[in-house]
Amino acid sequence: MINRLVIVGVGLIGGSLALALKKAKFVRNIIGVGRSEVNLNIARDLRIVDEIAVNLSDAVAEADLIVLAAPLSATRPLFAELRPILSETTILTDVGSVKGGIVKDAEEQLGASFCRFVPGHPIAGSEAKGAKSAFAELFLNHNVLLTPSQKTDSSAISLVEDMWRAAGARVSLLSHTEHDQNLATTSHLPHILAYVLMNLVQDESGVDKLESMVGGGFRDTTRIASSDPEIWVDIILANREEILSACSQYQTKFTEFIDALEVMDGNRILDLIKRAKHARDTLVIPDANNA
């Protein structure tokens, strides 16, 4: 059990982590820090955190572990702010959906503390936001990816691994490059596909006219279009290069499909559909109602 955990950004992710770690008795005291006093008060009233602080330097004194759970664009200034106030033992991690830029920022900003920074990304979440939407089971059986570098202390990695396992998650380690490439295809591109589809439907007919015509397929395909826009514009800009590459590969394959339909090549279309089905049926994904 660690003594003092600081969570910067007590939203769905930060708040759920706090609840899970309390439940698992992983930590004695949790201090919530954030920009919105309204949200922090909710977090305290719901007993998600034990204390709240608006002043970062008060909060992080004597912290064993700090979790940065703020939006991506708020993280870089946090590193700069933390540098002078971090102790030589405090371990730091984050939950950002893109890792390359964060690692670069951290290396530039954190100085000697960089070796105690363990970049992380829990593959969990939903369209909900704010402390009020937090729940202790959010990470149960979900994957968490850590992308430490050669310079990261192994004891720091161990603590962050232990933390996520205490929250019920499965932990994998990989390079930040591999992470950003893969997530561009499995997460960022699918969000863009859903945004484009919703805008097409809206511009063509207006969604209200289509209400009688859409079912569960459309509902599920477009669910992620409801995600928080501010968070997602950050993610997409932060992983621009990898996403552009994934989009370009997608366009090539999309055009192949259209070409087969253009010439009514039923066998080719059937083959493309069968391969897609096989790949999808092979995939095992946690079936919780979130992620």
Next chain:
Amino acid sequence: MINRLVIVGVGLIGGSLALALKKAKFVRNIIGVGRSEVNLNIARDLRIVDEIAVNLSDAVAEADLIVLAAPLSATRPLFAELRPILSETTILTDVGSVKGGIVKDAEEQLGASFCRFVPGHPIAGSEAKGAKSAFAELFLNHNVLLTPSQKTDSSAISLVEDMWRAAGARVSLLSHTEHDQNLATTSHLPHILAYVLMNLVQDESGVDKLESMVGGGFRDTTRIASSDPEIWVDIILANREEILSACSQYQTKFTEFIDALEVMDGNRILDLIKRAKHARDTLVIPDANNA
């Protein structure tokens, strides 16, 4: 209550309709017809239908209503087969996902009975198939679209409307042209997007390598890629022109998004995401675990 209902194709759709109509006491006797004797025996053993028949002409004699719930490509030959054996009072409907071709086929093949054919499309289903996957609640609060023509008898429309309402569905009427245009965008295109995404992921990395990296967003976005390939190649070929048009509009909008990312136009991206989120949040979709 009608006396005799024939369901041709006792799969997920036909079987679930049978169960729902029995439960609602809409029909006294349900006769299941199909090509697979194994499936028909399952349907009878599970008491989904009262009787089974492999011979269509035996089955349809004295039928009040016939529901064609076979795959699209099997429907055209059914019209030809039915023409000489249909009585002058038997009403006919179908459940095909594309309506233009079916209406044309029916008009060509059914002769005088065409006025008693009510083209239909329940917006319900799942990746499951066969009689064993049928359940009475499949259509509950789901939409059913009927696309009768000027020539369709109003009494035939009424009976088919009553049937779907008895099964718990909401019924809307529209032209087959409007149906096929709208479904190209809200259903057929989303399937193609999911197929292309699965094939991209598979060809890039292999789905097994990605298991630790995918979450609920990817799961939901790609769920429809698991649909039955034989059924979907039929649908896509049958609505070729409308789908090509939807794909082309999609490509234009996709390229717009990519262009904004290329030049790092964060305001434009945020605007596109916000509009998509607003449209998605506005949409009310039945939240059953199917459709």
